[in-house]
Amino acid sequence: MEMFAAAALLHLCLCATAETFGEDFSETALTAAPGDVSLLPCYTAGNVTPAFTVWMKDGRELLRGWGPPPGRLAVMHDGSLIIRAVAPGDEGQYTCSSTLPGNFTFHGRVLLQVTAGPENVFLSVSPATTSNGTVVVYRGSAVTFNCSGTSYPSQQLTLAFRGSSSSNDSLVSGSGDWLVFTIEDIQPSAQGVYSCRAHNDVSHETVNRSVELLVYYVPDRHPECMWSPTPDPSQIQFNCSWFGAYPTPTLSWEDDPADQGEGRVYAKEVTDSLSVTLNRSVLFDGQMLRCSPRHQAIAPGKETSCWFALKPPYPEGEPLATAVEATNVTLTCTEAVSIPPAFTTWRKGLKQDVIVPGSKYVLSEDGPVCKLTIVNISKDDEGVYFCRSENPLAVRDLEVYLTVKASSEYTGAIIGVFIAVLIVGSAAIIAKTVYSSRHRICLGTDFRRVEEDRGDVLSLVESDDEQIFQDAVPQLPPLSNSFHTTLVQIHRIPSSDHDDAETTAASPEQQEDTAEAEEPVDLVTF
Ligand SMILES: *[C@@H]1O[C@H](CO)[C@@H](O)[C@H](O)[C@H]1NC(C)=O
Ligand SMILES: *[C@@H]1O[C@H](CO)[C@@H](O)[C@H](O)[C@H]1NC(C)=O
Ligand SMILES: *[C@@H]1O[C@H](CO)[C@@H](O)[C@H](O)[C@H]1NC(C)=O
Ligand SMILES: *[C@@H]1O[C@H](CO)[C@@H](O)[C@H](O)[C@H]1NC(C)=O
Ligand SMILES: *[C@@H]1O[C@H](CO)[C@@H](O)[C@H](O)[C@H]1NC(C)=O
């Protein structure tokens, strides 16, 4: 027992040395933590064993006597008071009176303080993900810090911040078991080390816990996909850039997984800007080449990427051309579909010699149209020409056969035919345009309504009312097609008065009205 007590005493903090006021008085201050074994001394000046000791706490008698003690509190042989497991509430002022041999009484006083902690000091951050000892939050979120700890009897909690651009030794502080601090709309400047400091008011012990907070963010815009040609037309460089993300994103160039490419990845790297050079062996028609950034700060479900839907070139034009000697002829070739854009050239003859622009050949470009003008046509110019379009996916040729006619014999006939073709052709084009735009309107969103209106028209025209109308108005001129139209319009405009219109149609006033408006043109404008 004594060994146990002695060992436990090592935990005991003897904060102030005993002060003795005269021979019969001593004052001691002690600090103990809950659970400690604490020994409160009484008479320590000599080797004498007291005959009898009384211990009081805060003016009330606590224990008296001596001898081997049973409870939590006991008076030892030497008159000291042992507390086998200090508990909160044991703090206070203890006094002892020891009767020493020779009927001499000794008085002692012990101030016991019970303190604990700070312990269980934590700094939690929410919402946050922890990675590798750091805490990650996303720009714009509301972040709550909870600094907590326990101390007995009381503590001071402080939340401090140290960042690269600014620091604040005390964002917030207070007493209590916990302290919360919220940053709404957190910004990268709030990145840094946050410390939760707990200070025990009595023992003056301080414990601090720190977390390193990282503020991740991504730019609002999409990545930018670009292509640039290479000296070899069968190769192309794709470049994807996405600046303004922290930390650096992972970019990849890959086929859309839904494609035949089976989600092939051509390049993948932790970078702001990723370029990859691809050649014909991996490119195909309809390929969806996509650059997708990966980053923790991309909100779930918010896809951000840029892509190219690749298409081989497709040069289009008239395969046959005719020219008259000594005139100029222009061959045209349209390349409008190629992605990435094709490089288009004109070539001549079966050997496909590249045509070099000069006095004989004039090359010009008008948007997607690539024109070749051959000046002062001669019989030698007759033959096959190629409009060759090449992009990194493929090479495609448009073959144009040029026929040259002698000027004297055929000029008139050809011009005549040409004009005739022109007239018929333009008429056809106009007709086609008109037809197709009408078609488009009919198939538009109002299609159903158009159908319904037509239903009205039919029912009116076919109804017996029309017969009544005709019979009742014998003085009217014979009904013409345009009048039918007029009649229909009168009934359709006030559609809610449909029935009224039909019934009043036979009334005399209505007859007059209608008769007055016998000119179809007036009624149409009605
Ligand atoms: C001790 O002293 C007290 C008074 O101080 C007295 O009452 C008592 O009788 C004394 N006892 C002896 C044994 O002398
Ligand atoms: C984690 O921390 C260690 C040591 O600080 C570092 O070497 C490592 O790169 C970190 N890993 C990540 C994923 O940040
Ligand atoms: C702060 O943390 C403490 C200890 O974990 C907890 O008891 C307390 O409820 C928390 N306070 C808030 C506001 O979350
Ligand atoms: C530290 O933060 C507190 C609470 O946000 C604020 O009142 C105080 O002005 C700040 N001090 C400095 C030096 O930024
Ligand atoms: C908190 O503790 C760390 C060591 O763990 C120390 O470097 C830092 O100065 C302490 N901060 C405060 C405010 O006591």
Ligand SMILES: *[C@@H]1O[C@H](CO)[C@@H](O)[C@H](O)[C@H]1NC(C)=O
């Ligand atoms: C890709 O584009 C970015 C942004 O325009 C540029 O900084 C980078 O140099 C380009 N990379 C290559 C290889 O062209």
Ligand SMILES: *[C@@H]1O[C@H](CO)[C@@H](O)[C@H](O)[C@H]1NC(C)=O
């Ligand atoms: C085309 O690219 C593939 C892989 O990207 C490479 O193996 C091949 O040699 C390249 N071919 C040419 C002609 O550059």
Ligand SMILES: *[C@@H]1O[C@H](CO)[C@@H](O)[C@H](O)[C@H]1NC(C)=O
């Ligand atoms: C044919 O083209 C040349 C060169 O562009 C031009 O000088 C000439 O006037 C043109 N002739 C005709 C008939 O258009």
Ligand SMILES: *[C@@H]1O[C@H](CO)[C@@H](O)[C@H](O)[C@H]1NC(C)=O
């Ligand atoms: C056109 O070509 C013929 C020979 O084919 C030549 O005699 C004539 O001078 C040329 N005309 C012009 C305007 O160059």
